[in-house]
Amino acid sequence: MIKNTTISGIHYETGEFVTVEISDSLIKSITIHTAQEKKENVPFISPGLIDNQTNGYVGINFQDEIFTVERMRTAARALWKDGVTTFIPTLVTESKENLIRNFRILSQVYNDDYLRGSVPGFHLEGPYISTEKGFYGCHLFKEIRKPSWDEFMEFQEAAGGKIILTTVAPEVEGGLDFIKKCTESGVLVSIGHTNATAEIIYRAVDYGATLSTHLGNGCANTINRHVNPLWPQLACDKLTPSVIADGFHLRPEELTVFFKVKGENNIIITSDVTHLAGMPPGEYEYMGSKVIMNEEGLILNPALNVLAGASMPLKKGIQTMINFTGCSLKQAVNLATKNVARVHRLSDRGILETGKRADIILFTMDEKNHVTIKETWVAGKRVYPES
Numbered sequence: 001m002i003k004n005t006t007i008s009g010i011h012y013e014t015g016e017f018v019t020v021e022i023s024d025s026l027i028k029s030i031t032i033h034t035a036q037e038k039k040e041n042v043p044f045i046s047p048g049l050i051d052n053q054t055n056g057y058v059g060i061n062f063q064d065e066i067f068t069v070e071r072m073r074t075a076a077r078a079l080w081k082d083g084v085t086t087f088i089p090t091l092v093t094e095s096k097e098n099l100i101r102n103f104r105i106l107s108q109v110y111n112d113d114y115l116r117g118s119v120p121g122f123h124l125e126g127p128y129i130s131t132e133k134g135f136y137g138c139h140l141f142k143e144i145r146k147p148s149w150d151e152f153m154e155f156q157e158a159a160g161g162k163i164i165l166t167t168v169a170p171e172v173e174g175g176l177d178f179i180k181k182c183t184e185s186g187v188l189v190s191i192g193h194t195n196a197t198a199e200i201i202y203r204a205v206d207y208g209a210t211l212s213t214h215l216g217n218g219c220a221n222t223i224n225r226h227v228n229p230l231w232p233q234l235a236c237d238k239l240t241p242s243v244i245a246d247g248f249h250l251r252p253e254e255l256t257v258f259f260k261v262k263g264e265n266n267i268i269i270t271s272d273v274t275h276l277a278g279m280p281p282g283e284y285e286y287m288g289s290k291v292i293m294n295e296e297g298l299i300l301n302p303a304l305n306v307l308a309g310a311s312m313p314l315k316k317g318i319q320t321m322i323n324f325t326g327c328s329l330k331q332a333v334n335l336a337t338k339n340v341a342r343v344h345r346l347s348d349r350g351i352l353e354t355g356k357r358a359d360i361i362l363f364t365m366d367e368k369n370h371v372t373i374k375e376t377w378v379a380g381k382r383v384y385p386e387s
């Protein structure tokens with residue numbers, strides 16, 4: 001039993017000085033103070049960040065064979081420290097055996113009390129994606145295959161039914177039918193690593209696809225200016241894109257256009273981090289290739305001279321969105337909280353409101369809009385600094 005406790009800060013949306021009262025795991029009340037009561041150097045207060053694509057953290061790869069619940073706890077502590085209170089572990093294109101092995105471990109993660117509900121389910125990105133060069137990105141080419149509902153059901157069984165999101169290329173043989181079945185079974189479908197035509201993308205939406213995975217990435221460098229998968233995904237209001245706003249994966253004008261076209265309520269930021277997030281610069285092995293991470297956290301595959309993954313915490317996306325697009329703090333934070341909760345139907349979090357789960361962060365920002373997390377609370381308990 002956790003006794004009532006309070007947290008105060010500047011509300012990230014309104015700029016008001018507020019005190020949030022927590023009872024057990026929930027927000028019990030929010031009190032707005034008068035301007036006179038406002039103290040100096042008060043941090044901002046917002047809902048905890050929600051990341052729908054996390055492949056690993058601090059050297060722990062959710063996909064590798066030494067992955068365990070204990071290692072996930074270590075990764076979660078590092079994510080909490082970076083202000084992420086909910087994350088969706090993501091497994092990518094791999095052999096059937098290895099995917100089943102790690103979904104089994106993830107099903108234990110889901111039920112782990114220590115994680116306090118930070119993991120609401122899992123994301124399977126691939127293996128049913130484009131085999132065209134440039135579109136499959138750094139996924140293991142030899143393991144990319146046609147959609148198989150039976151195989152997916154085996155993954156789902158291993159995962160305890162908690163695969164809640166899958167990234168699919170709708171144009172591959174059987175892709176549309178697969179999307180339909182996923183939607184009917186309650187799994188969210190995101191279009192990604194795709195070179196689909198407009199017609200197929202619109203059909204995928206008719207069949208239930210609601211998201212676009214890391215729009216602007218997982219796409220060949222050279223595409224037709226009229227016929228390419230970007231225009232229809234931008235044109236379709238029913239698709240909410242995720243964007244990797246780490247400052248490397250998309251240029252300022254791309255992020256600005258995506259944000260303007262979709263609007264502040266219909267786009268989310270994701271980290272898509274590999275396990276190299278939080279690691280020192282250097283040479284590493286990733287997805288069977290040698291990669292180099294530089295001082296800024298940029299990960300390059302030198303043999304192919306392409307970006308080979310992301311390493312920036314989700315909070316970097318808040319800074320990037322503000323600096324690249326000129327959006328407000330409120331808008332930027334909502335892209336990593338309210339909007340993500342909405343698309344994932346996590347109605348208990350992502351918003352500072354009475355009755356919601358007390359997933360809360362306190363943070364400061366410097367003149368370059370760099371975000372520093374001061375405190376992180378998950379379900380009413382302070383998890384950073386650990387109490």
Ligand SMILES: [Zn+2]
Binds near residue numbers: 137
């Ligand atoms: Zn991807």
